[in-house]
């Protein structure tokens with residue numbers, strides 16, 4: 414069934430390609446990235462389509478006010494900022510662009526493994542401050558180390574193949590993707606219990622769901638090698654932030670790289686300011702290439718829906 418879309422609101426910073434594609438297909442597009450929640454609730458009845466990135470929270474009250482809304486598009490992977498249950502109950506389609514930023518998120522993850530191994534940001538800060546601390550920044554090679562990848566979907570797989578080129582052993586767990594499939598891209602499938610004691614680095618690439626909330630917790634740290642390093646470029650809350658801080662202070666965790674946080678931006682900067690932590694403000698998908706791709710993909714998916722083609726999302 415073809416959707417009629419006359420007017421679409423883009424309420425977050427999305428690459429201009431999105432507007433261009435929609436307009437070229439006869440859609441009236443308004444881009445307003447400054448709306449407060451109250452203003453969004455007031456404005457939303459005028460639109461039959463909405464495109465967001467992360468900043469706009471499409472909560473149940475926004476959806477309740479959206480009397481004409483037929484479709485919500487997320488120019489990105491996770492749909493955590495959209496109340497999908499409320500949308501579905503109202504018959505509103507929710508779409509995302511799950512593959513558009515995979516490579517960028519994978520590349521940031523690999524960067525994190527590298528900078529953790531040599532404390533590059535800390536050494537840079539030290540030199541900028543006028544010090545020449547060669548002893549303090551003794552690193553370790555990545556070659557021959559074991560990378561445990563929890564979640565072997567799109568990003569997990571790309572991380573695995575890239576880190577194998579550094580000579581890392583890649584082991585991993587995914588409840589859906591079986592051992593023979595992950596073996597094809599060089600990963601040894603193991604249970605979580607088998608992973609923890611073998612890992613020099615653990616990187617998580619799962620959605621944040623009840624099963625993965627606080628998945629890397631105090632109990633897990635107690636089963637890990639002393640000095641294990643943790644990377645989270647997936648979602649804040651998969652790594653228990655309190656347990657991580659304790660493990661860092663106790664010397665159990667030898668370093669952590671965080672792109673995502675339970676609260677974004679964080680209110681408490683204790684973890685971010687820890688000397689063994691390297692962090693970025695949710696930059697996994699912040700590349701010109703990924704932003705161009707997700708903008709194009711979400712606009713094209715809207716056009717496909719208008720033309721009655723099959724709907725896409727994950």
Ligand code: NAD
Nearest residue numbers: 490491518564566567568587589618619620646647697698
């Ligand atoms: P994906 O759906 O392709 O892969 C996720 C995998 O996690 C799936 O294979 C799934 O089976 C697995 N999984 C689910 N529950 C699990 C569990 N309990 N234990 C282990 N594995 C489990 O998703 P993706 O595109 O690879 O994205 C991974 C994560 O990265 C998502 O949370 C996504 O939102 C996030 N992400 C972050 C950024 C960023 O900017 N930092 C960018 C893109 C994606």
Ligand code: MLT
Nearest residue numbers: 466467489490491514698
């Ligand atoms: C995503 O879910 O796509 C990422 O978190 C990146 C983003 O929000 O742009």
